Amino acid sequence: MNTSEKSLTQRNEKIQKNWTQKGLELISSSYLVKLSIACLVLVALLSFASPYFFTLTNFKDILLGTAVIGIISFGMTMVLISDGIDLSVGSVVAYSSVILCVSLNAGLGLPVALFLTVAGAITVGLFNGFFVSVLNINPFIITLGSMSLVRGIAYIIIGGQPxxxxxxxxxxxxxxxxxxxxxPIYALLLVLVVLSYVMKYTQFGRNVYAIGNNQETARLSGINVVKTRILVYCIMGLLAGIAGILLAAQTYAGIPAAGMGYELDALTAVILGGTCLKGGQGRLAGTLLGTLIVALVLNGQNMLGVPYFYQLVSKGIIIIFAMTVAMKRN
Amino acid sequence: MNQSALRISNIVKSFNGIKALKGLTLNFNKGEIIGLVGSNGAGKSTLLNVIWGAYAPDSGELYIDGERIEKITPTKAQELGISIIFQHRRLMPYMTVAENIFIDNMPKKKGVIDYKKMRTDAKELLDVLNLDIDCNIKVERLSAEEKQLVEIVKAYSKQPKVLLMDEPTTALRQGDVERLFELMNTLKSQGSSVVFISHRLKEVMEICDRISIIRDGGNVSEGEKLDYSPDRIVEEMSGITATDFEHQRDVTDSSFSKASQEVLLSASSLSVDNCQDIEFALHKGEILGFAGLGGSGVENIFEALYGLKTHVDGDIKIDGVDVEIHSPIDAISYGLGFVSEDRQLNGEFLELSVKDNICIPKGQKKRLYSVINRKEETLASKGFIEKLNIKTDSEEQLIKNLSGGNQQKAIIAKWLHLQSKVILMCEPTAGIDVAAKSDVNKLIQQIALEGKGILYTSSYITELMHVSDRIIVVYQGRIIKVFSRAEYDHNKIYLAMNGINEQIGAKHEH
Incomplete structure (x- = not known):
C-alpha cells in the first residue's frame, strides 16, 4: 500500500514536471509564442508608463498606422519565402498614389483610375519577376534598380510636387x-487572411515554399519555377499598389516622395517575425506580430515624448536584434 | 634513387566503430610514379585525408623523408612538401587563375602582393605546360577541364616532394591527359614522388612505375608495373578470381525480375555532350544498369533523357511514340521520374514534411490556384510510408529528420505517387549505410516487378550486378558492351568500363 502510494505521488510529480517542461519547451521551441509574449510584455510596460497608451483610440491608431506597412510586409514575407527580395515596394507605393491622383484629376472615373493604378503596380511586379526568374538575375540587384526607376517615373508623371x-x-x-x-484595418486583415490561406492551402503557396527551400529540387520535381516566381513578384506589386491606394486615400494626394524606406521597414517586420532570409521558411502570423512590435515601440515612444532621433536609434536596435536572433536561430 | 619520400605504416582509421582503414602500409619512393588502385570504398579518400592531416588516424605512423611525423595538419603537410589534388576541386571561383595558383604563396614586394610578378610567374607556369589559359580571368569562367588543369598547375607550382592526385584525369580530354603525364614525368625526374589514384587502368599501366593495390582498407599487393596485367589488377581489386565465376552470379536469385517484351523507353543514335550513338531499349519491368567510370558520360545520358541538357540529338521514344524532352516538366509529362545522385543538392526539400516531399510533383498536375486536398494527400503519404516501410513518426515529420535510407525511399515514393512509368536512378544508394542500401535496392526491384522500367547507375559493380537485369557499359561516351545477366562477370565489366573488351580487342588486332 505504502509503496503504491509512493509510486502514485512520484507519478503525479512526474506528470507535473512534464507539464512545466512541456510549457517551457513550447516557449523555447515556438518562435511565434515568444513573439506573442514579447508583444504582451510590451503592451503591459507601455500601459504602466503612459496613461494614454491603453485606450481603444490608441489601439485603433496603432492598427491604422500599420495598415500600409503591414500589407507590404505580408507581401514581402511571401517574397522572402520564395528566396527573393523586393526593394522596389516603397517606390511602388508612391507610384500608385501618383497614378491614382493623376487619373482622377484627368477626369477618369474611379473604377478606371483604380484599374490603372492596380495594373501599373502589377506591371512593376511583372518587370521585376521577368528579370528575376526568366533572366535569372539577382533579385536584390533588379529591385534595387526598379526602386530608383519607379520612383523616377512617379516624379515624372506628377511633375515633381505632390x-x-x-x-x-x-x-x-x-x-x-x-x-x-x-x-484600412479591414484591408489589412483581408490581405492577411487571403494571403495566409493562399500560402498554406493552395498549390501555389506550397510551390513558393518548395522553391525557396531548394530551387533545383523544385525544377526537377516538375514545378514551373519561372511562372511561380513571376507570380510572386506580381502579387507583391499588387499588394504594394493596394498599399499605395490606401496611403493616397489617407492623405487625399498623390505623393511622389511617399513610401521612402518602406522596403526596409517591411524587412524589419518580416525578419523580426521569424521569416528566414535564406527562403523556404516563414509565416504571415509572425510578420503580423513583427509589424505590431515595431508599431508598439514607435507608438510608445511617441506617447512618452521620446524625440525622433532617439526613435531612429531604437529602430536600428530592433533591426540589429532581429537579425542577430534570426542568424542564431539557424 | 630508392629513398622513401612518404611512408605510412599500419594506419587504422575508423568511423563510428567501422574501420575504413585496417592497418594500411604504403611506401612512396622519390623519383617514382606510383599507381594506387582500389575499388570504391577501398579507403582511398580516407587515406588522402589522413596524409593531408584532415583526419587523425586511430593508430599508425607516418614518415616523411624517413622522419616520423607525430601529428600532421594541412599546413604542416604543405610545409613538408606534400601536395594533393582532390577529386572535388578546391579553387576559389571569383579569383583569377594567377591568384588561385599562388593563393597560399603570394609573391610579395615590400610587404604587399606583387601582382606583376604573380602574373608573370603564373604565365610562365602555364607556358611550360603548354596551356592556353589566360591567367587573368576568373576561375568561374573556365570549363571543367581547364579548372582541373589549373588545379594541377597549382599543385605543380609548389614543386612538391610528394604529389597525390585523386582521379585527376576524369575531367580531362585525351590531349590534356598526355600533358599531365609529361608533367608527372618532369616531377619524377626532379626526384618527386607522384601518386596517381585512378580507376582508369590503361592510364595506370601507361604512366606508373609501381602499382599498389588496396581493398577494404588493407593492402593486397604491391610491385613493379611489369608484374601486373589489367586482369590481375581487377582480380586483386575486387577479390574475385576467374574461378569464382559461379559465386558472383545470382541468376537463381528470387528477386530477379522477369522483364516483359513491351518496350517502355528507347533511344537511338542519341548524342549529348561527349556521348554518341547511344542506343538502348528499356522494357517493362526491367532494371537496366549503366556502368561507366567518372567522365564516361553515363550521367549525361540520364540528364539528357530528363530534359536537363540543351543540346541533344537523336530519337527518344516512350511507349513507341517519338518525344521531345526539353525540361523536367516535359519528362514528367511523358511519365519519367528522376532520382538524383545528390539528395540534398537537388533531390528533396529538406525543410518540408515527408508528405509534401511525396506529394509536390503530383500537385503540379493541378492548377496553381487550386486548393490542396489535404485529406487525400495525408492518406496517400500514409499509404506509401506503410508500403515502403519508411521509418518516420508521422507523415508531417520534416524529411531532414529521417535517416538517409528513409529519405531516399520518400523520394522514390514521390514518383510512385505520380505513377511514373520509367524512373531514372543515378546512384540511388549513394551516401546511405549498408543495411539501408540493401533495403532501397530491394524496393527498386519490387517497383520493377510491379511493371515500372528503371534505369539504374551505381559506382559499385557488385551492386549493379545484383540489381540490374542487363548492364550497359559506357566508355568514353559510347556503349562498348551490353552484358546480359547470364554473362555477368565483375572483372569483365570493370575491364569493359576501362575500354578493355575482349571482342573489341580482337577486332583491333587486325
Missing amino acids: KPFDSDIIRFIGSGSLLGIPI
Whole structure:
C-alpha cells in the first residue's frame, strides 16, 4: 500500500514536471509564442508608463498606422519565402498614389483610375519577376534598380510636387469606418487572411515554399519555377499598389516622395517575425506580430515624448536584434 | 634513387566503430610514379585525408623523408612538401587563375602582393605546360577541364616532394591527359614522388612505375608495373578470381525480375555532350544498369533523357511514340521520374514534411490556384510510408529528420505517387549505410516487378550486378558492351568500363 502510494505521488510529480517542461519547451521551441509574449510584455510596460497608451483610440491608431506597412510586409514575407527580395515596394507605393491622383484629376472615373493604378503596380511586379526568374538575375540587384526607376517615373508623371485630388469614395476608404473600425484595418486583415490561406492551402503557396527551400529540387520535381516566381513578384506589386491606394486615400494626394524606406521597414517586420532570409521558411502570423512590435515601440515612444532621433536609434536596435536572433536561430 | 619520400605504416582509421582503414602500409619512393588502385570504398579518400592531416588516424605512423611525423595538419603537410589534388576541386571561383595558383604563396614586394610578378610567374607556369589559359580571368569562367588543369598547375607550382592526385584525369580530354603525364614525368625526374589514384587502368599501366593495390582498407599487393596485367589488377581489386565465376552470379536469385517484351523507353543514335550513338531499349519491368567510370558520360545520358541538357540529338521514344524532352516538366509529362545522385543538392526539400516531399510533383498536375486536398494527400503519404516501410513518426515529420535510407525511399515514393512509368536512378544508394542500401535496392526491384522500367547507375559493380537485369557499359561516351545477366562477370565489366573488351580487342588486332 505504502509503496503504491509512493509510486502514485512520484507519478503525479512526474506528470507535473512534464507539464512545466512541456510549457517551457513550447516557449523555447515556438518562435511565434515568444513573439506573442514579447508583444504582451510590451503592451503591459507601455500601459504602466503612459496613461494614454491603453485606450481603444490608441489601439485603433496603432492598427491604422500599420495598415500600409503591414500589407507590404505580408507581401514581402511571401517574397522572402520564395528566396527573393523586393526593394522596389516603397517606390511602388508612391507610384500608385501618383497614378491614382493623376487619373482622377484627368477626369477618369474611379473604377478606371483604380484599374490603372492596380495594373501599373502589377506591371512593376511583372518587370521585376521577368528579370528575376526568366533572366535569372539577382533579385536584390533588379529591385534595387526598379526602386530608383519607379520612383523616377512617379516624379515624372506628377511633375515633381505632390498634388491633391478629391473623391468621396476614396476619402471613405482612407478615413471612414464600418462598425467603429477604420476601413484600412479591414484591408489589412483581408490581405492577411487571403494571403495566409493562399500560402498554406493552395498549390501555389506550397510551390513558393518548395522553391525557396531548394530551387533545383523544385525544377526537377516538375514545378514551373519561372511562372511561380513571376507570380510572386506580381502579387507583391499588387499588394504594394493596394498599399499605395490606401496611403493616397489617407492623405487625399498623390505623393511622389511617399513610401521612402518602406522596403526596409517591411524587412524589419518580416525578419523580426521569424521569416528566414535564406527562403523556404516563414509565416504571415509572425510578420503580423513583427509589424505590431515595431508599431508598439514607435507608438510608445511617441506617447512618452521620446524625440525622433532617439526613435531612429531604437529602430536600428530592433533591426540589429532581429537579425542577430534570426542568424542564431539557424 | 630508392629513398622513401612518404611512408605510412599500419594506419587504422575508423568511423563510428567501422574501420575504413585496417592497418594500411604504403611506401612512396622519390623519383617514382606510383599507381594506387582500389575499388570504391577501398579507403582511398580516407587515406588522402589522413596524409593531408584532415583526419587523425586511430593508430599508425607516418614518415616523411624517413622522419616520423607525430601529428600532421594541412599546413604542416604543405610545409613538408606534400601536395594533393582532390577529386572535388578546391579553387576559389571569383579569383583569377594567377591568384588561385599562388593563393597560399603570394609573391610579395615590400610587404604587399606583387601582382606583376604573380602574373608573370603564373604565365610562365602555364607556358611550360603548354596551356592556353589566360591567367587573368576568373576561375568561374573556365570549363571543367581547364579548372582541373589549373588545379594541377597549382599543385605543380609548389614543386612538391610528394604529389597525390585523386582521379585527376576524369575531367580531362585525351590531349590534356598526355600533358599531365609529361608533367608527372618532369616531377619524377626532379626526384618527386607522384601518386596517381585512378580507376582508369590503361592510364595506370601507361604512366606508373609501381602499382599498389588496396581493398577494404588493407593492402593486397604491391610491385613493379611489369608484374601486373589489367586482369590481375581487377582480380586483386575486387577479390574475385576467374574461378569464382559461379559465386558472383545470382541468376537463381528470387528477386530477379522477369522483364516483359513491351518496350517502355528507347533511344537511338542519341548524342549529348561527349556521348554518341547511344542506343538502348528499356522494357517493362526491367532494371537496366549503366556502368561507366567518372567522365564516361553515363550521367549525361540520364540528364539528357530528363530534359536537363540543351543540346541533344537523336530519337527518344516512350511507349513507341517519338518525344521531345526539353525540361523536367516535359519528362514528367511523358511519365519519367528522376532520382538524383545528390539528395540534398537537388533531390528533396529538406525543410518540408515527408508528405509534401511525396506529394509536390503530383500537385503540379493541378492548377496553381487550386486548393490542396489535404485529406487525400495525408492518406496517400500514409499509404506509401506503410508500403515502403519508411521509418518516420508521422507523415508531417520534416524529411531532414529521417535517416538517409528513409529519405531516399520518400523520394522514390514521390514518383510512385505520380505513377511514373520509367524512373531514372543515378546512384540511388549513394551516401546511405549498408543495411539501408540493401533495403532501397530491394524496393527498386519490387517497383520493377510491379511493371515500372528503371534505369539504374551505381559506382559499385557488385551492386549493379545484383540489381540490374542487363548492364550497359559506357566508355568514353559510347556503349562498348551490353552484358546480359547470364554473362555477368565483375572483372569483365570493370575491364569493359576501362575500354578493355575482349571482342573489341580482337577486332583491333587486325
